[in-house]
Amino acid sequence: MARFARSRRNGLEFFNLFDEAGANILRAAELLDRLLHEWPDEEGLEREILICEQEGDRITHDVIQLLNHKISSPIDREDVYALASALDDIVDYTEEAADFLGLYHIEAPMAQAQQLSGVLRDACRNLAMALSRLQEFGDLHHQLVEVNRLENEGDRITREALASLFANGIDPMMVIRWKDIFERIEQAIDACETAANILETILVKHD
Amino acid sequence: MRLHAVVIDTALLGSEAWTYLEQLCGQPAAPAVVVCTGPSSVAQRVRGLRLGADDWVTKPCHPEEVLARVEAAVRRRRAGELSAQPVEPVVAGELEIRPDMFEAFVGGRAVGLTRREFELLHLLAGAAQRVVPRERVYERVWGYAMAHGDRSVDVFVRKLRKKLEVSSPGWVYLHTHFGVGYRFDAQEAEETPGEVAEEAEG
Numbered sequence: 001m002a003r004f005a006r007s008r009r010n011g012l013e014f015f016n017l018f019d020e021a022g023a024n025i026l027r028a029a030e031l032l033d034r035l036l037h038e039w040p041d042e043e044g045l046e047r048e049i050l051i052c053e054q055e056g057d058r059i060t061h062d063v064i065q066l067l068n069h070k071i072s073s074p075i076d077r078e079d080v081y082a083l084a085s086a087l088d089d090i091v092d093y094t095e096e097a098a099d100f101l102g103l104y105h106i107e108a109p110m111a112q113a114q115q116l117s118g119v120l121r122d123a124c125r126n127l128a129m130a131l132s133r134l135q136e137f138g139d140l141h142h143q144l145v146e147v148n149r150l151e152n153e154g155d156r157i158t159r160e161a162l163a164s165l166f167a168n169g170i171d172p173m174m175v176i177r178w179k180d181i182f183e184r185i186e187q188a189i190d191a192c193e194t195a196a197n198i199l200e201t202i203l204v205k206h207d
Numbered sequence: 208m209r210l211h212a213v214v215i216d217t218a219l220l221g222s223e224a225w226t227y228l229e230q231l232c233g234q235p236a237a238p239a240v241v242v243c244t245g246p247s248s249v250a251q252r253v254r255g256l257r258l259g260a261d262d263w264v265t266k267p268c269h270p271e272e273v274l275a276r277v278e279a280a281v282r283r284r285r286a287g288e289l290s291a292q293p294v295e296p297v298v299a300g301e302l303e304i305r306p307d308m309f310e311a312f313v314g315g316r317a318v319g320l321t322r323r324e325f326e327l328l329h330l331l332a333g334a335a336q337r338v339v340p341r342e343r344v345y346e347r348v349w350g351y352a353m354a355h356g357d358r359s360v361d362v363f364v365r366k367l368r369k370k371l372e373v374s375s376p377g378w379v380y381l382h383t384h385f386g387v388g389y390r391f392d393a394q395e396a397e398e399t400p401g402e403v404a405e406e407a408e409g
Contacts, residue, residue, distance in 0.1 A: 040362065108362035110354070161356065169234045169352030172210065178354075 011074035013066055015135040021059045021087040022124075022131030028052035028094045029124040029188075033117040035098055039109045049098040056091035060084045074135075079202050086195035090124065093188035097181050104177040112161035113178070116154060116185040123150040123192040130199055137206045140199060147196035154189035158182050211284075212239040212277045216266075217247075217255070225258065232259025234352070239280035243273055297332045300378040300393030302371070304332050313374040323348060324367050327360075331381065331391035340388040364389055 028049055035045040063084040067077055075083075097117075100106070123146075130143040161182045165175045213231065217224035232240055242255050243264045252263045261280035264273055297304040303312045309325045311318040320328065326348045331339055341360045345353035353360070364381055371380050382390045 108357065108359040111356035111358060113356075164355040167352065167354065168230070170354050171349065171351040174351070174354060174357075 011135065013070075014063070014074060014080065017059055017063050017066070018083065018087075018131045018134055021056065021063075021084070022128035024052055024055050024059060025087055025090045025094075025192075026121075026124045026128040028056070028091045029117070029121040032094050032098050032185075033114070033121045035101065036109050036114045036117045039101055039106065046098050046102055049095050053091050053095035056088050060088040075202050076205060079198055079205070083195060083198045083202070086191050086198060087127075089191035090127075090188050090195065093184050093191060094120065097184035097188065100177070100181050100184065104180070106177060106181075110161065110178060112157055112164065113181060113185065115157050116161070116182065116189070119150050119154045119157065120185055120189050120192070123147050123154075123189055126150070127192055127195055127199075130196070134199070134202075137203060140203060144196045144200055147192050151189055151193040154186055158186045210238045211281050212241065214241045214243050214273065214277060216244045217242055217251075218244050225254070228255060228260060229258050239277065239284050241273070241277050241280055243268065297329070299332060299391070300380065300395075301375045302378070302380060302393065304329055311371075311374075316374065318370050318374045320367070320370065323363060324370070327363050328367055328391075331389055334391060336390060336392045338384045338388050338390045342388075344388060360389075 031045050031049045031052065035042050035049065038045070063080060067073065067080055073080055126143040126146045130140040130147075133140060162179065165178055215224075215228065215231075217228070220227055228240070228242070231237060237259065240260045241262045241264060242260045243266065245266045247263075247265065255263055261283065262276045264276055294306045296306070301313045302318075305312065306329055309320070309322060311320055311325065311328060327344065330344060330347050342353045344360045345351070345357070348363075349359065364383075368381055371378075377396050379394050379396050380391060382392055382394075384390060
C-alpha cells in the first residue's frame, strides 16, 4: 500500500512537470505571436520569451533529475525523456526566432511569419491541453490530430514564404534574414508534432 | 545593407551570361555592374555595355584597377541618383520638406526623421496627390523589389504618421488607400476622421 502511494506520488510529480511545460510552451508561442504582430514597437517581449526558454530548461532538468532519482515512473523512461526534450526544443526554437528579429535588425514583420506564429500558438495550445490531461490517460485524439494538421499547415506557409523570398529582385540580405526566421518557427512547429507523436505512443502503450 | 556593385565574369557564367547580365541590369535600382572577363571581341564588349554594364575590364588585370573601376562606377551611379532628385523644398499644410537637409520642418522645428522616413515622405509628397502603390514605394525607397507579405512600407508609414502627428497635430498628411498604397495630401485633421491609423496592406 505504501509502495503504491509512493508510485502515485512520483507519477504526480511527472504529470505536474509536463503540465508546467505545456503552459510554458504556450506562453512562449503566444509571446512570439504578439512580438511578430507588434514588431518593431514591442516592449520587453523578447526578454519575456527568453525567460520562458530558461524556464523550459529548468523544467527539462527537473524531469531528468526525477527520472534519475525515482525507481518507478508512470510512463516509460525513454518516452519521458523524449517528451521532455521535444517540449524543450519548442521553446528553444521559439526563442531563437524571437532573438533573430533583434539580432538581424529586422525593420518590419512579414505577414507569413505572423501566420506561422499563429499556427505555432495553436499547436502549443492543443499540446498544452493534452499535457494537462495526460495523467487521465484519456482520449487526446482530437488535440493530437489537430497538432498534426497544424504542422502540415505550417509546412505549406513556410514553402510559400520561402518562394516569396526567392522572387526576382528581392534584397539578398532580406532573404538571408527571413529564411532563418521562417525555418526556426517551422522547426518549433515540427517539434510540436514530435511531442504529439510521443504522446500518442505513451497512450498506445498505456491502453 | 544594400548591394552597390556586382563584378561578373561572363566566361564563368557560360551560355547564360547574356541573359543574366540583361536581368541584372534591368532590375529596379540595379547595382553598378562591372564585367571582368578574359579576351573578348569588340562586339561582345559593345553588347555587354549596351545591356547595361557600367564598365568592362579585360583579364589579366590588376585587382587594384578592378577595385578602382568599381568605385568609379558606384560614384557615377550616386551622382546620377542625386542629380535626378529635386532639391526644392515642398510646402504642404504646416509642413516644409527640405531635400537638401533630408528633413521636414513645422514652424522651423525639425520633425526628426530618419533617412528612410524622409525618403518615404519625399517620395509620397512628390507624387502630387496621386496614390503610390506599396510595391512602388518599396522599390523606390528600399531599392529592391518588395517581397510578398513584407510589411516594411506599412511600418514606416505608421512611424512617419506618429512623428507628423506630434509635430503637426492639426493636420493629416498621409492617406491610406486600402489594398493599394498611400497618398500624400495635406488636409486639416477634422476633414479626414478615421483615416489616421489604417495600413494599406490588403
